Amino acid sequence: MFGCFSRFSVEYCYQCMHGPDGCMVPSRHGEGSELYAHSEELESKLRGLAKKESMEIEKVLAQDKKNYGSHIKILILGGPSSGKSTIFKQMQIIHVNGFKSEQELVQYRGLIDANIRDSYFQLIAGARLLDIPLEPIDHLLYEINDIYSPMCDEFAIRTVPDLVEPLIAFWKSEQIQEVYKRRYEFELMDSTKYYLENLERISNENYLPNEEDIVHSRKATVSINSIVFEYTGVSLLMIDVGGQRSERKKWLHLFDDAKVVLFVIDLTGYAKKSEESRTELSRFPLLFRDIGKDAFDMKVALKIFNDISASPALASAVFLLFFNKVDLFKELLPQVRLQPCFSKFEEENDYDSTSKFICEKFTRAAKSKKSVFPHFTTATNTENIKLVFRACMESVFKANSKATGLS
Ligand SMILES: Nc1nc2c(ncn2[C@@H]2O[C@H](COP(=O)(O)OP(=O)(O)OP(=O)(O)O)[C@@H](O)[C@H]2O)c(=O)[nH]1
Numbered sequence: 001m002f003g004c005f006s007r008f009s010v011e012y013c014y015q016c017m018h019g020p021d022g023c024m025v026p027s028r029h030g031e032g033s034e035l036y037a038h039s040e041e042l043e044s045k046l047r048g049l050a051k052k053e054s055m056e057i058e059k060v061l062a063q064d065k066k067n068y069g070s071h072i073k074i075l076i077l078g079g080p081s082s083g084k085s086t087i088f089k090q091m092q093i094i095h096v097n098g099f100k101s102e103q104e105l106v107q108y109r110g111l112i113d114a115n116i117r118d119s120y121f122q123l124i125a126g127a128r129l130l131d132i133p134l135e136p137i138d139h140l141l142y143e144i145n146d147i148y149s150p151m152c153d154e155f156a157i158r159t160v161p162d163l164v165e166p167l168i169a170f171w172k173s174e175q176i177q178e179v180y181k182r183r184y185e186f187e188l189m190d191s192t193k194y195y196l197e198n199l200e201r202i203s204n205e206n207y208l209p210n211e212e213d214i215v216h217s218r219k220a221t222v223s224i225n226s227i228v229f230e231y232t233g234v235s236l237l238m239i240d241v242g243g244q245r246s247e248r249k250k251w252l253h254l255f256d257d258a259k260v261v262l263f264v265i266d267l268t269g270y271a272k273k274s275e276e277s278r279t280e281l282s283r284f285p286l287l288f289r290d291i292g293k294d295a296f297d298m299k300v301a302l303k304i305f306n307d308i309s310a311s312p313a314l315a316s317a318v319f320l321l322f323f324n325k326v327d328l329f330k331e332l333l334p335q336v337r338l339q340p341c342f343s344k345f346e347e348e349n350d351y352d353s354t355s356k357f358i359c360e361k362f363t364r365a366a367k368s369k370k371s372v373f374p375h376f377t378t379a380t381n382t383e384n385i386k387l388v389f390r391a392c393m394e395s396v397f398k399a400n401s402k403a404t405g406l407s
């Protein structure tokens with residue numbers, strides 16, 4: 001195990017930005033030496049890697065240009081797990097062919113099975129963290145673990161019918177419901193409830209996911225995905241990238257010619273404090289003095305938005321702000337106040353006041369002169385995204401009429 005991971009419990013290395021499996025920084029002995037462990041040879045290897053990565057991105061872009069000719073380029077940006085890929089999938093459903101091929105559906109089935117298993121283990125980890133005893137449901141844990149244990153191959157996990165009864169009993173137990181109520185105090189997949197309430201259908205031998213199942217699935221993006229589609233006779237190129245810090249390094253390469261930035265914000269980020277946020281904010285000790293207290297995911301999103309809106313390469317781009325996960329945000333508001341995240345917020349903790357406050361924070365963070373259009377969305381809801389996207393494109397065409405040639 002590399003020193004930086006064990007000592008600082010981080011998910012990726014401070015230096016090479018890879019996770020424990022791909023970390024290239026050899027651990028040395030001695031206090032703090034892990035952070036300074038790069039040898040010259042390693043430095044040059046890393047430089048080579050960065051160059052290779054950048055060349056690969058250029059290649060993807062050149063291919064896109066060749067394939068698609070002229071188009072309006074829309075970049076989907078935002079913090080990790082904010083819902084970027086979910087919106088991208090909705091565009092595939094609404095404007096392209098959706099998800100039809102059996103091979104694709106089988107792949108999504110595998111992902112959904114893995115999501116279900118991860119949710120189960122995250123709930124158990126949450127119970128431990130919150131000190132909620134699980135002894136009364138020990139028999140269910142044994143039963144479920146006994147079924148899951150032989151499926152050690154990551155690609156062969158299946159929500160077999162034998163799992164359904166104990167998993168439903170586990171989910172409905174008083175203890176797990178208590179854990180779930182406090183889900184923002186630990187890491188839990190957003191689609192936990194959706195999948196655990198659809199176990200019977202998912203466990204069917206012939207199960208293939210429908211579109212709703214697919215938009216609820218979760219896999220962090222570590223590549224650059226693009227689609228092209230026609231919208232009212234105009235060709236749009238939409239690009240989805242990863243929001244994790246290691247992925248954000250790739251964003252800059254994509255800014256050129258971007259006419260629209262669709263920036264996605266996870267509204268529930270006001271209650272979440274991830275390890276990534278702590279690491280990110282600790283880079284700005286003057287702005288965020290008490291990192292542990294300040295490390296809300298929404299603050300990181302604000303910082304990222306602030307940075308990209310100041311980018312000269314995006315000076316003439318239209319910014320669409322998607323305040324996403326409205327459904328989860330509404331569930332959360334009666335439980336968690338906005339004030340710990342934003343100390344200046346002193347109004348009622350209801351949807352209207354909180355959403356207005358958050359919206360103002362972001363629109364003010366955008367550098368002046370920018371065209372910024374805020375929208376509130378539930379990305380898992382196809383109808384909602386269809387409507388919002390239509391409104392967005394009207395704003396884009398108006399704001400950018402010269403560039404689109406529609407004036
Ligand atoms: N309930 C609910 N879930 C959502 C919503 N938007 C996204 N999700 C879920 O949130 C999870 C993360 O969404 P993604 O689209 O993968 O997030 P992302 O921004 O692409 O994440 P990275 O690729 O890691 O940057 C998925 O399980 C989605 O189904 C929403 O509006 N409501």
Ligand SMILES: [Mg+2]
Pocket residue numbers: 084085086219220221241242243
């Ligand atoms: Mg993604």
